[in-house]
Amino acid sequence: MKVEEERPPPPEPEPQAEEAAARLPWGQRIRGWGLQLLAPVVSLVIAAIIGILVIVVVQRSWSDVSDVAGAMWSYGLFNRNSVAFILGRATPLIFAGLAVAIAFKAGLFNIGVEGQYAIGALCAAYVGYQFSAPTVIHLPLTILAGMAGGMLWAAVPALLKVYRGAHEVISTIMMNFVANAVLLYLLSGAMKDPNQRGGIAQQQTPPIKPSAQVGSMVPFFNKLGFDFRGSAPVTWFFVLAVVAAILYALTVRRTRFGFELRVLGANPRAAEPAGIRSNAMVMKAMLLSGALAGLIGLQDVLGIDDRMKLDYIRGYGFTGIAIALLGRNSGLGIVAAGLLFSFLDRGSSGLALSTDVPKEVTDILKGIIILTIVIAYEVVRRMTARRQLREQHERA
């Protein structure tokens, strides 16, 4: 057993006003950022290594590894339409990540983003095909309808939690099933397009009126010197997603609402004595989460398919959980994580085209990234905690 040195009690510390007033020294700040980046980077590296092992095992050949890397890299980034595809595909993922993250900030686990975005899209589709108005009115109304639909679906678990103490994880999962059933019911009934010619009638809505459709960003990019095909799936919703991420970051950091949200999420027992109305905050956080979820599907409905189809459930909601985790619930991080996942998607198409490696390998890769990220964060968190404790002891 180590016997501590007997030391006289340290004199009452005189704080150096300058030091306290100053921001953290640059060295420490950079170290802090490094620690923040460490976890995602480490997990990506580990995921890549495991991904390589998977390819080797599946294909029984080392040369396929470089083929896969090459195909993903060259097709994923340098194919004529890849950039457009990545930006377009990242759009719903960014919204989904933000929807999950804002609930996370309040300590809520909203697994119901999947159902919320389905209902949101359904509402938007209805307003989009049913009504007519000039674009300046019709398009914003349609988008608002989408957000309102998502909020409506999130409001149910929120109310259940506030008034009946029902855990949001359970109730949001249940609401996903209900959303799915509602979608099926309406698309094959009341909302089914009656004017379909020939063959078997598809379970889909009538087309969205042009006044509610959102424009493609391809002409804009091509003016900047890109050469995307006209059908490349990127719309102005991408810009909206980035704006939403910026607003999210500002809300969390710079507003009283964001402050109270973070207090509630980090220590609910301290929130109450600080005069934070927990129930109201839970409601607001869930409704905001639902509103963001309502935006997820709008690019597909209003910009790409121009109608809502039965194959509409595309798992964006669940991917959003991974995006929020990978992006550490920060606005910038979520945009980056959305782009990364989108790139992996694009790269996997390249595999199918130029190698005989099954493109499911990228799905495995995504799964591993999510797993390793959770582990890496925990490891880094403990490292940081230990370091802090040590420093604290040194000071004491």
Added chain:
Amino acid sequence: MATEATEVTGGGPAEARRRSPAIECRGVTRRYAGVVANDQIDLEVAEGEIHALVGENGAGKSTLMKMLYGLEQPDEGEILVRGQPQVIDSPRKAIELRIGMVHQHFMLVDDFTVAENIVLGAEPSRGGGRLDREAAQQRVGELARGFGTPLDPDARVEDIGVGQQQRVEILKLLYRGADILILDEPTAVLVPQEVEELFDHMRQLKADGHTIIFIAHSLDEVLQVADRITVLRDGKVIGTVQAVDTDTHQVAEMMVGRPVLLRRVEGKATTGEPMLQVKDLRVTVGGKELVAGLDLDVRRSEIYGLAGVEGNGQAELVEALVGLATPDTGRIYLDDDELTRADVRTRRQAGLAYIPEDRQARGMVLQMLVTENSVLGQQEREPFSRRGLLDLKAIRRRAVELVRSFRVKVPSVAAPAYALSGGNQQKLVLGREFASSPKLLIAAHPTRGLDIGATQFVWQELVEARDEGVAVLLISSNLEEILALADRVGVIHDGRIVAQFRGTEATMSELGLYMTGARSGDEDVA
């Protein structure tokens, strides 16, 4: 270390039975991050005796017991069990040494039956990992009978009462062969009749040759059942006395220290009109009426000290005053506003400041920055936020101000609060509440866990706040603190104020009598 006058050597009724004591601590010292929790503890527990350990909160009782049970290791000193020096490095080791502990919070599986709970972890098996249910029931039945207690081995733990659950905990220890039993505040959860039963059981266990160490707050109870009493204060042993040779006065004085240590902090108190008024307040928690028709008023420019043994309704009273609990009946007024049903935010806006008892858990958010913690609870005030937007510069200014004037040691105000030591975290919370320019300040045990220098500083701040016209409600189980600061003192017992004194007229022994329930009936000399 121990005072000569009260030290009893070679005592203990079991002395004749065996030479070496069941437990002996020699110079045991335990430090936490600079705080000495146990300082050169010498303790001797004779075989076959009931040995009570008393002291204020933070006196070091729990730390000492944790070391006996292997949850903590001493930094210095040694522990002898039945005469042999032992390193108790885990509860497993403690059980091997036949030492068992019943924690204040029971460690039972609610869904399991009594028998299952008792054998859990040491189940009789029939091979292949299958539980031998009959053998378990039989063993438990025998134990319970030997213990002289009717206990249905097939009842599910969630269906039986607290007193019976406690018996299950004790049986669990006996089943594992423990003969040195540590009971951590066993009476805290019991109603009076159950306490009587528990004491009967303890006497019987003693008759069977078991040794019992128990921690208690109520001195009456201690004197009733214990053979010897050891008093701890500030991590030191003050003395060990024979229960038959002493009374509550003596023990209380040993617990809180001598009045000569006091130095009243004088200010220019000019008590004004009532600021906080509480009328017939009742708060029920879990079926127990813990605040039972309490009347209280605290005046402008006054420190009202609320003295009482922990668990007599102080915590619930504070929660009701702050807005964290809803009273059943009664009214609460702050200045001219009725706040009985108002939420915390409304009360804070009306001029309430609150220093919670558990400052780390309820007073701050460790993951958030020092700056952010500096305005927690005041986030909706100008200049910290305007129209919903935070003013980060103003928040930083406030943080720097607090750090400077309250001498909070921080690496930087931009550091997370968990980077601060416990004492500095406390100072940050205290400073923040003082700085909110309140009308009423509720301070729950404001100096608990602080060293003497910091304590003196907080006292000074409380007096200054009072002199500036703030009404201060000071809740403390530390009588020295109450007597040093309070302009008026109220004693709370069983959820009611049973006596009130002028601060200068209260004496420690008199307060002690009311606190422990030795004297009752309303007395109002203030």
